[in-house]
Amino acid sequence: MKAVLSRYGTTLTGMMVLATFIWLAVMVVLPYLVMVEFSFRPNLLPADLGTEKDHLTADNYGTLFRNTIHINVFIRTIWGSALATFLCLCVSYPVAYFLAKMATAKQAAVLLLLLVIPFWINEILRTFAWFIILAYNGPLNGVLQMFGFIDKPIRWIYGSNGVIAGMVYAYIVFMVFPVYNAIETLDRNQIEAARDLGASLWRIHARVVLPHAKPGIAVGCIMVFTAAAGSYIVPAILGAPGTRWFTEIIYQWFFEGQNWQQGSAYAFLLLALCIAFVMGMMRVFKVGLADIAK
Amino acid sequence: MSQDIALETVTKKFGDFTAVREVALNIRAGEFFSFLGPSGCGKTTILRMISGFIEPTQGVIRIGGQDMRGIGPNKRPTALIFQNLALFPLMPVWQNVAFGLEVRGVAKAVRRKKAEELLATVELADSAGKMVSDLSGGQRQRVAIARALAVEPQVMLLDEPLSALDLKLRQHMRAELRRIQKRTGVTFVYITHDQGEALTMSDRVAVMSQGVLQQVAVPMDIYNDPATAFVASFVGESNVFAGRVTETEGGTGRIETEAGSFVARLGAGVSRGDQALLFVRPEQMHLGAAAEAALNRIHAPFSHAEFEGNFVNVFCGTDGHKPLMSQTRSDPGVLALTPGAPMTLGFESADGVILPAGELARE
Amino acid sequence: MESRLTRIIVKIYLIVFLLYLFAPLFVMVIAAFNDSKFPTVMPWKGWTTRWFEDLWADDRMWGAVGNSILVGLAVVIIAVPIGTLAALLLDSIRGRTRSFLYGLMVAPLLVPGIIIGISTLIFWNRIGVPSGLHLSTVGQCSFICSYVMLMVLARLQRMDRSLEEAALDLGATHLQTLRLIVLPYLRTALLTAAVLAFFQSFENFNTTLFTRGGATTVTIFIASRIRTGVTPEVNALGLVLITITVAAAVIYTIRKKNTAAV
Ligand SMILES: Nc1ncnc2c1ncn2[C@@H]1O[C@H](COP(=O)(O)OP(=O)(O)OP(=O)(O)O)[C@@H](O)[C@H]1O
Ligand SMILES: [Mg+2]
Numbered sequence: 001m002k003a004v005l006s007r008y009g010t011t012l013t014g015m016m017v018l019a020t021f022i023w024l025a026v027m028v029v030l031p032y033l034v035m036v037e038f039s040f041r042p043n044l045l046p047a048d049l050g051t052e053k054d055h056l057t058a059d060n061y062g063t064l065f066r067n068t069i070h071i072n073v074f075i076r077t078i079w080g081s082a083l084a085t086f087l088c089l090c091v092s093y094p095v096a097y098f099l100a101k102m103a104t105a106k107q108a109a110v111l112l113l114l115l116v117i118p119f120w121i122n123e124i125l126r127t128f129a130w131f132i133i134l135a136y137n138g139p140l141n142g143v144l145q146m147f148g149f150i151d152k153p154i155r156w157i158y159g160s161n162g163v164i165a166g167m168v169y170a171y172i173v174f175m176v177f178p179v180y181n182a183i184e185t186l187d188r189n190q191i192e193a194a195r196d197l198g199a200s201l202w203r204i205h206a207r208v209v210l211p212h213a214k215p216g217i218a219v220g221c222i223m224v225f226t227a228a229a230g231s232y233i234v235p236a237i238l239g240a241p242g243t244r245w246f247t248e249i250i251y252q253w254f255f256e257g258q259n260w261q262q263g264s265a266y267a268f269l270l271l272a273l274c275i276a277f278v279m280g281m282m283r284v285f286k287v288g289l290a291d292i293a294k
Numbered sequence: 295m296s297q298d299i300a301l302e303t304v305t306k307k308f309g310d311f312t313a314v315r316e317v318a319l320n321i322r323a324g325e326f327f328s329f330l331g332p333s334g335c336g337k338t339t340i341l342r343m344i345s346g347f348i349e350p351t352q353g354v355i356r357i358g359g360q361d362m363r364g365i366g367p368n369k370r371p372t373a374l375i376f377q378n379l380a381l382f383p384l385m386p387v388w389q390n391v392a393f394g395l396e397v398r399g400v401a402k403a404v405r406r407k408k409a410e411e412l413l414a415t416v417e418l419a420d421s422a423g424k425m426v427s428d429l430s431g432g433q434r435q436r437v438a439i440a441r442a443l444a445v446e447p448q449v450m451l452l453d454e455p456l457s458a459l460d461l462k463l464r465q466h467m468r469a470e471l472r473r474i475q476k477r478t479g480v481t482f483v484y485i486t487h488d489q490g491e492a493l494t495m496s497d498r499v500a501v502m503s504q505g506v507l508q509q510v511a512v513p514m515d516i517y518n519d520p521a522t523a524f525v526a527s528f529v530g531e532s533n534v535f536a537g538r539v540t541e542t543e544g545g546t547g548r549i550e551t552e553a554g555s556f557v558a559r560l561g562a563g564v565s566r567g568d569q570a571l572l573f574v575r576p577e578q579m580h581l582g583a584a585a586e587a588a589l590n591r592i593h594a595p596f597s598h599a600e601f602e603g604n605f606v607n608v609f610c611g612t613d614g615h616k617p618l619m620s621q622t623r624s625d626p627g628v629l630a631l632t633p634g635a636p637m638t639l640g641f642e643s644a645d646g647v648i649l650p651a652g653e654l655a656r657e
Numbered sequence: 658m659e660s661r662l663t664r665i666i667v668k669i670y671l672i673v674f675l676l677y678l679f680a681p682l683f684v685m686v687i688a689a690f691n692d693s694k695f696p697t698v699m700p701w702k703g704w705t706t707r708w709f710e711d712l713w714a715d716d717r718m719w720g721a722v723g724n725s726i727l728v729g730l731a732v733v734i735i736a737v738p739i740g741t742l743a744a745l746l747l748d749s750i751r752g753r754t755r756s757f758l759y760g761l762m763v764a765p766l767l768v769p770g771i772i773i774g775i776s777t778l779i780f781w782n783r784i785g786v787p788s789g790l791h792l793s794t795v796g797q798c799s800f801i802c803s804y805v806m807l808m809v810l811a812r813l814q815r816m817d818r819s820l821e822e823a824a825l826d827l828g829a830t831h832l833q834t835l836r837l838i839v840l841p842y843l844r845t846a847l848l849t850a851a852v853l854a855f856f857q858s859f860e861n862f863n864t865t866l867f868t869r870g871g872a873t874t875v876t877i878f879i880a881s882r883i884r885t886g887v888t889p890e891v892n893a894l895g896l897v898l899i900t901i902t903v904a905a906a907v908i909y910t911i912r913k914k915n916t917a918a919v
Contacts, residue, residue: 009831031776129681230769394827
């Protein structure tokens with residue numbers, strides 16, 4: 001604190017502390033605390049507020065375990081997000097490797113720009129475009145039929161297929177960039193040395209490149225998983241009837257069930273899931289918050 | 295106008311590490327005062343305490359008699375020239391110079407005029423509109439000086455301002471700085487690890503080692519009459535003999551060393567029986583007839599000689615020992631000697647000084 | 658250095674990848690001109706520009722655009738100063754406090770947007786503030802501040818501290834030092850941060866969904882158009898947004914290249 005004061009003086013230090021306090025306390029910490037507290041309250045009629053019915057209870061969390069549909073949705077969300085994350089990694093890895101180690105400076109610059117452009121466009125619009133492409137009478141089936149790959153249309157938007165396809169597309173940059181940054185720092189000589197020793201392409205990647213890219217992969221996975229688990233619009237547009245996402249149930253509690261307490265409990269569960277995933281990845285891959293922030 | 299500075303037993307600690315230990319000294323008004331010492335000895339720390347960026351852990355700093363505790367750098371009558379100059383890269387030269395006036399609310403036209411005057415005194419009148427990045431090292435140096443002078447400081451603090459320049463320019467700027475100091479009469483506190491710089495420019499020099507003040511004196515006394523073994527070895531070349539003091543009488547003493555028994559001046563803090571060091575400057579280590587006539591004599595084989603133009607360095611001694619060095623006026627005779635030829639070196643007792651071994655004892 | 662076969666495979670992969678990347682954009686653009694009641698490219702019913710005309714005449718759309726701009730500007734006005742001040746603070750502290758504050762400041766980036774929306778909604782409701790665009794603004798700021806903070810901090814860490822000290826030494830007050838030395842140095846970073854903050858806000862759906870009350874922003878408008886009467890109007894709007902974004906991206910890249918060259 002002394003260092004801050006001597007660098008900025010009292011007025012500025014005061015402003016900095018105040019601004020930071022408003023942000024972190026009023027916009028970040030307090031809202032989460034209040035949300036958690038709220039999730040332990042029963043949903044009461046106004047008349048019952050303040051009576052003995054108004055006490056803290058874990059009942060809202062029990063709801064999830066009593067409701068098999070909801071628990072299935074929760075599990076599907078975890079499983080679906082994990083799958084989308086894994087597919088993102090598979091699709092991104094070759095691109096990241098090409099960018100980092102094979103492309104010329106110019107190629108890399110162009111490809112990076114091309115990569116970024118679609119992701120400056122609203123997620124909803126991109127998802128909606130996939131809805132058009134994957135539609136039963138849509139262009140994908142049309143093209144496939146035209147070339148004779150299939151003789152009758154395929155129902156692409158089925159179960160969680162559409163959702164996962166949409167998510168892989170929506171969050172791919174979250175994976176490409178960290179992995180690319182990580183591979184870029186790998187010394188080219190290490191790859192050459194491995195090749196000299198007669199390692200196969202597969203082995204070079206498994207033993208040299210992948211281990212080096214680990215922190216980047218961890219960061220990419222964290223970004224994609226949290227985005228996927230917390231996505232509302234992709235499942236809303238590309239989800240087949242009957243396959244909902246956990247976020248949709250939270251939305252229902254708030255705006256259809258008018259039970260905010262219940263919704264808060266579910267929201268907290270989703271947050272806990274994301275925190276658990278982030279912590280797990282950070283522990284396993286030994287990366288810190290500062291790495292993620294890049 | 296200028297003011298004096300007093301450091302009253304100033305100590306600065308960074309955590310457990312003591313960067314400056316109980317330094318007490320007075321810098322007179324209008325004086326060119328240098329701090330000389332090796333890298334990391336605490337020079338910058340002292341300067342930053344005077345300018346107010348850091349507060350002493352203990353002790354008081356006074357400028358013009360006024361206690362500076364609690365007074366921020368922007369309220370002190372000092373101007374600091376940073377080790378890296380710290381010119382503002384986004385402003386043209388004249389705005390850099392006029393910055394101190396700008397923050398004091400001086401009108402733009404007045405600022406500009408004042409900046410141009412100052413730039414003229416540092417011979418940069420035609421560079422007022424250039425960007426700092428377009429200037430050479432020496433020019434930037436002078437902009438920094440003009441910028442500091444613009445606020446009419448009573449004390450100018452300079453942190454190794456010439457270290458980034460090449461030799462030629464450095465020598466030119468030494469004279470320049472001295473000239474500016476004399477003309478403005480401002481107190482200059484100058485930091486350097488270059489003894490040549492300190493000795494040629496300063497009215498007085500403070501030598502420091504590991505945060506401790508070793509000696510404050512005029513340059514000639516620093517060289518001829520070092521107060522500690524550190525000063526004797528850091529400033530200029532010396533022949534050093536380690537040994538034990540066996541006799542003392544008045545200002546002289548006898549020291550028994552591996553190379554023989556010598557009589558020399560006694561420095562402060564040496565008494566009979568002490569381990570001590572004897573220092574003899576190469577130019578006072580004579581050869582030939584002068585050596586034979588001197589009170590202290592050493593016999594050693596000739597090793598080699600270095601021709602330096604106006605003088606010759608002659609090295610004597612056996613392999614494995616640090617050779618003895620004698621500096622004589624050019625004498626073609628010594629260059630003809632063959633290695634191993636027996637030589638006599640000698641010095642008068644007034645030309646050697648015996649000092650406490652202190653921290654150098656281990657070496 | 659890779660074998661020729663690998664190179665060819667990688668090239669093919671990249672082409673497929675780029676097709677995959679841009680297919681939705683093409684579909685979106687073409688569907689916007691298809692004279693079919695439903696947003697699709699097949700079957701092709703002929704060219705039309707009537708979806709653009711419909712869009713132009715749609716008052717709800719204009720209302721939504723106005724709201725989005727309003728929220729975006731409010732977010733810029735709040736998040737840029739807060740993020741900058743927080744970065745200044747973070748830049749001059751060390752040790753545990755710094756790690757703790759840094760963690761708190763970065764955390765909102767990892768929290769799903771709907772949870773930010775929900776917590777904001779509940780917190781303000783409990784202290785008596787009803788939902789509406791003002792809550793959307795606050796909710797968005799909570800994580801957009803993080804982006805601003807990170808961008809400003811990255812720039813500050815490259816700044817030479819002795820410039821600030823030189824200004825102070827020449828007699829500038831702390832505020833003057835900030836105004837005359839630090840802020841001009843941060844100028845580009847602040848501009849970029851402001852543009853990014855506006856875009857982030859304009860794009861935001863998840864946080865806005867829960868906090869908006871009855872108000873409609875552009876993203877909410879698009880989503881509701883998609884879920885209820887689907888019309889190619891959405892594609893027309895998409896094309897407009899694509900054009901704006903691509904233009905912005907290109908300008909941004911060119912400008913960045915130019916400043917990098919200096
Ligand atoms: N802020 C600080 N925190 C901890 N230690 C410091 C700090 N500033 C300086 N020191 C330490 O104090 C000692 C003296 O530093 P100082 O910068 O005063 O040396 P110097 O004499 O100016 O050296 P140089 O000639 O290399 O500039 C060094 O060992 C340095 O590592
Ligand atoms: Mg220094």
